[in-house]
Amino acid sequence: MATAIDTHFNLFLFFIWLLSTLLVRFLIKKHQKPNTRTVQHPPSPPALPIIGHLHLLSSVLPKCFQTLASRYGPLMKISVGSSTSLVVSNAAVALEVLKTHDLNFSYRPEFGAEDYSIYPNSNFFGADYGAYWRFIKRICMTQLLSAPQLNRFADIRTEEIMKLLEVVLKRSEGNEACDMSAALMSTTNNVICRMTMSTSFSGSSDDSKKIKKFTDDIVKAAAKLSLGEVWGPLKKFDLFGYGRQMKAAMLEYDELVERILIEHEENRHGGVKGRKDMMDILLEISEDDTAEVKLTRSNIKALLLDIFIAGTETTGVALQWTLAEIINHPDIFNKLREEINAVVGCQRLIEESDVPNLHYLHAVVKESLRLHPPSPMILRKNKEDCKVSGYDVLANSRTMVNAYAVMRDPDSWEEPSEFKPERFLASAREKHGLVFVAFGSGRRACPGATLGLTLMHVIIGSLVQCFDWKAKGGVKVNMEEGPAVSAAMAHPLLNRTVSDHVRPLTQEATPESKFLHFSASASVRLGFEPNSTLLLGGRV
Numbered sequence: 001m002a003t004a005i006d007t008h009f010n011l012f013l014f015f016i017w018l019l020s021t022l023l024v025r026f027l028i029k030k031h032q033k034p035n036t037r038t039v040q041h042p043p044s045p046p047a048l049p050i051i052g053h054l055h056l057l058s059s060v061l062p063k064c065f066q067t068l069a070s071r072y073g074p075l076m077k078i079s080v081g082s083s084t085s086l087v088v089s090n091a092a093v094a095l096e097v098l099k100t101h102d103l104n105f106s107y108r109p110e111f112g113a114e115d116y117s118i119y120p121n122s123n124f125f126g127a128d129y130g131a132y133w134r135f136i137k138r139i140c141m142t143q144l145l146s147a148p149q150l151n152r153f154a155d156i157r158t159e160e161i162m163k164l165l166e167v168v169l170k171r172s173e174g175n176e177a178c179d180m181s182a183a184l185m186s187t188t189n190n191v192i193c194r195m196t197m198s199t200s201f202s203g204s205s206d207d208s209k210k211i212k213k214f215t216d217d218i219v220k221a222a223a224k225l226s227l228g229e230v231w232g233p234l235k236k237f238d239l240f241g242y243g244r245q246m247k248a249a250m251l252e253y254d255e256l257v258e259r260i261l262i263e264h265e266e267n268r269h270g271g272v273k274g275r276k277d278m279m280d281i282l283l284e285i286s287e288d289d290t291a292e293v294k295l296t297r298s299n300i301k302a303l304l305l306d307i308f309i310a311g312t313e314t315t316g317v318a319l320q321w322t323l324a325e326i327i328n329h330p331d332i333f334n335k336l337r338e339e340i341n342a343v344v345g346c347q348r349l350i351e352e353s354d355v356p357n358l359h360y361l362h363a364v365v366k367e368s369l370r371l372h373p374p375s376p377m378i379l380r381k382n383k384e385d386c387k388v389s390g391y392d393v394l395a396n397s398r399t400m401v402n403a404y405a406v407m408r409d410p411d412s413w414e415e416p417s418e419f420k421p422e423r424f425l426a427s428a429r430e431k432h433g434l435v436f437v438a439f440g441s442g443r444r445a446c447p448g449a450t451l452g453l454t455l456m457h458v459i460i461g462s463l464v465q466c467f468d469w470k471a472k473g474g475v476k477v478n479m480e481e482g483p484a485v486s487a488a489m490a491h492p493l494l495n496r497t498v499s500d501h502v503r504p505l506t507q508e509a510t511p512e513s514k515f516l517h518f519s520a521s522a523s524v525r526l527g528f529e530p531n532s533t534l535l536l537g538g539r540v
Ligand code: HEM
Pocket: 124, 125, 126, 137, 192, 306, 307, 310, 311, 312, 314, 315, 318, 369, 373, 374, 375, 378, 379, 437, 438, 439, 440, 441, 442, 443, 444, 445, 446, 447, 448, 449, 451, 452, 453
């Protein structure tokens, strides 16, 4: 009997609670300001409980987001577990985010890796738009990556390109396979390491290789940690150990860079190297007591790490795609070769000073970056609520501009999936409202664009000038995109493929050739096709 009374009483209490809750909700709604509107979120595909949209995603994210956008629109909301992002997929909305709301979207979202960084709050890429970021950006644009500083290191780029040509030539000479992916990556890595901290000058020649290994390990662990975002609060337990892996790789990086920093401090005043690399410049700034921001050692190491991560892989990957496109388009290869023949001639190797006159080369590189942007997801966050494409975007929304989709948007580009460098030639350009975002846009746009492009122009120009690149038996290079957001080729230009493509042909070098260390004055016939051209410092 007592139990029945208790049950009735509990039910009565439950109804009282329910009624009062509904009443309070009703009163709150009634007293809300009449102009208060409901938030209109961007559209979103139907989600499953807990996993959200995970089941809709494939390993090649930019492509998968592009497909989803064709159904759910150019601004859509994607959730995976507890992580939510907005994805921008066409040129019009990209312009809104990157140009109209540039200042508001000049922040970067966090992706979970920051908790394990040994340089907390010191890096540049992830820094909020504020005094520290502005200070470093100014240093990048006026000193580290300025035109005069880049020019001071032109000889290093020439040297590294010569090494690359030698590798390709030697492999072909021995009829060996040539791993172009590795060769191109090693060239960009060596250039960037030597420009930042004169690696081949100090310490062992392995330093550049070690830097590449440590940064690759850091990036791999950070990418896995960013996927861990979906675990929400559970991510702090580092269940899979990726946080520990990232910390370990950062400590290895730190030890190496600390050693090089000490060498720089010892050599700096002696002026042994005769020119300042980026590390020298940063050390000088760190000693300046009047500087707006007092740079710490951690700031220096974190900024250099950003430069290695942001500069090497992007440029290396972009070079591979460009070469692959050239191999697949013999007509474009021929046109490029003709332009180089006309502008540079056959007596010397292409130089950086030739590049402004090689308009078709510019167009080829730009077209390759349009179709295969090496940073296909541009990551931003907004500080304040705003409207984009008619939808409400709340403050701190993680926003990804899908550069891959934006630069294949059929409303902006004719035949968007075709490799047509002509679209970037001056005469054609006026016809299109082009949105080229391979280097991002606005305040947070890539500060290394000039260096990246310089390397691409002169490396691709040299490879086209010196070797014939053809697909064996007309079989095209596989242009499938690789997994994750990295944008690398799924089937890199590895030995099997490339050995068949490389056709370094007749080389006749004069003894006075200032470019070649190859058997001077000898005529070396390489490759498989007779009567072709090779221009390295000799006659055709
Ligand atoms: C082909 C080569 C390259 C491509 C396609 C590329 C692309 C990009 C993109 C898309 C961004 C994000 C921009 C945005 O948010 O709007 C970026 C940022 C950045 N890039 Fe590059 N990049 C390249 C080469 C380089 C090089 C050579 C360096 C340095 C030596 C570099 C350093 C950076 C840095 C430090 C940032 C962060 C800027 C910031 O947060 O304010 N990049 N890059």
